[in-house]
Amino acid sequence: MSSPPDDLTAARAGIGARRENGSRRDGKGRRRGGRGGGERKMVPDAVFTSYYGRPVVKASPWEADIPAYLFLGGLAAGSSLLAAGAELTGLASLRRTGRLGATVGIGLSFAALVHDLGRPERFVNMLRVAKHTSPMSVGTWILTGYGPLAGLAGAAEIAAMFTGVPAPLRRVLTAAARPAGWAAGLAAPAVASYTAVLLSDTATPSWHEAHRELPFVFVGSAAAASGGLGLIGATLADAGPARRLAVGGAVLELLAEHLMEPSMGLAAEPLHRGTAGRLMRTSKTLTVVGAVAAAVGHRNRVVSALAGLSLLAGSACTRFGIFHAGQESARDPKYTVVPQRERLDARES
Structure with a gap:
């Protein structure tokens, strides 16, 4: 039996011979190199993978x-904006609808968030710090400031609806509702858009790759939903601003989605597959139908109400569809690995 040094020498000689033969001849015995072509690949191209898949x-x-928290928060924000404008222009039914919609929307949104957290004190614990670089921290403080303002404006409308409320209390609430409603309207754009920043700041591929357009999608969706609620609750005479907000929000949402998907690259695939794909297709259909009905049905109370319901349902489908697409992109490793390798190849080239 040969000694280890002899084995090592033989192995090196064999490797050298294989390298020489591989570089000089292809599988059919023809020489490689020169005008005959490049060197034959000895290793196949790598494919995406992860540990054990x-x-x-x-x-x-x-x-x-x-996703319910995302939808209800956007609905509340747009409703506050509509109510503030209605207060300035004297549109009583639209103001009432907006204030009540904002109060109920933000209340249910808080409830959904706290239910997801598990215990109410966990939300309170997030108020111990204020970190401007954290979307979660900024969003917590935005909700904390906006919620009481919207609730106070809504309480004034509720007090006005019931005769059993003492007159002094009703007068106090009415006087406080005006500045509270205006302040809630000023905070509305931040409430409608910060959740998009919250999602896109994560490592979830389909959320992160949509960070340029997702805030516009969420703002447009919130405007369409709140405009739809205004069409349902306000009279035809007062519903003009709600109609314009609904149509404008629908156009913004659809346009932003159209621009968002090409910019996402491979991460846009989950938006067209499975549960997310069905929700996004339904959302587009409902939003288009609702916007068209809102534009042409300004003289018909029933058509306006149906348009409002369609826009509300379309906005909810948008939030749930984007949520499910993000979850699906995180479960499949290719949406993380392939874009990373493409960026590496682009830098090397």
Whole structure:
């Protein structure tokens, strides 16, 4: 039996011979190099993979509470904006609808968030710090400031609806509702858009890759939903601003989605597949139908109400569709690995 040094020498000689033969001849015995072509590949092209096929990033633990929280928060924000404008222009039914919609929307949004957190004190614990670089911290403080303002304006409308409320209390609430409603209207754009920043700041591929257009999608969706609610609750004479907001929001949402998908690259695939794909297709259909009905049905109370319902449902489908697309992109490792390798190849080239 030969000694280890002899084995090592033989192995080196064999490797050298294989390299020489591989560089000089192809599989048919023809010489490689020169005018005959480049060197034959000895290693196949790599394909995307992960350890045992497991996800590279962890899908968020959020349940259905979170897309409901996203939708209801946007609805509340747009309703506050409509109510503030109606207060300035003297449109009583639209003001009442907007204030009540904002109060109910933000209340249910808080409830969905707290239910997802598990315990109410966890939300309170987030108020211990204020970190401007954290979308979660900024969003917590935005909600904390906006919620009481919207609730106070809504309480004044509720007090006006019931004769059993003492007159002094009704007068106090009415006097406080005007500045509270205006302040809530000023905070509305931040409430409608910060959730998009919250999602796109994560490592979830389909959320992160949509960071340029997603705030516009959410703002447009919130405007369409709140405009739809105004069409349902306000009289035809007072519903003009709600109609214009609904149509404008629908156009913004659809246009932003159209621009968002090409910019997302491979991460846009989950928006067209499975549950997310069905929700996004339904959202586009409902939003288009609702916007058209709102534009042409300005003289018909029933058509206006149906348009409002369609816009509300379309906005909800948008939030749930984007949520499910993000979760699906986190579970499939290719949406993380392939874009990373494409960026590496682009830098090397």
